[in-house]
Amino acid sequence: MNIEIIKIPKIDDYRGNIAFIEKEVVPFAIKRVYYLFDIPSNARRGGHSHKEQFELLIPLSGSFDVIVDDGKEKQIIALNKPDKGLLIKSNVWRELENFSSGSVCLVISSGEYLEEDYIRNYQEYLSYINHNSKP
Template identity: 45%
Template structure:
């Protein structure tokens, strides 16, 4: 995991942040999706990917990304600024929680959607992680 810092162009009329490959994102973007209108107390994610790399950005509001290592240890990243992105390499177990009202999360992915890339059982993730 790595917290990426994107440029912030400050202006009295409103700030601007931009992304461009290869300077800021460590992969070619193949898919973009976002989550929004997450009801209070809900979580999103709860899986890992076999191949996909991802960057998660809080475009609006805030939420926490919880990373669970194969040994069960947890790391928490609170995202609440649109000029930060959390880079998650393949084989990273994660879920998102603690969404503020009107939170908007943007996800940049290194692969197109492929259901078989998802690892939805933690025991399988653990087994694959220990092999690498």
């Protein structure tokens, strides 16, 4: 599957830890950063795929599950540590659910918002990847 867990460098300190993201951590040029917060525990976010963009999801606070699907297999990845992020490359369907109280999801993206890069319907996604997959 076109995903990868990225370890965010951190410095442990008895006064509190610090994590940092520099260009060597993120495997693409950063074009957009946004975050999800105040999400009800029963809500679902995501529900789309990107044709070109990559995204790195980092749980800054709390926890949530990311369901990733490449059209052949599904995986559920629990994100609950702010020093571990999930890199989702292009053509992977994603849904976020099971948000804990106070959770914050930081998203670092390789592209600016471009509606044409989104596939928001799962059946259209399956058709797209089956038509565009390399033999």
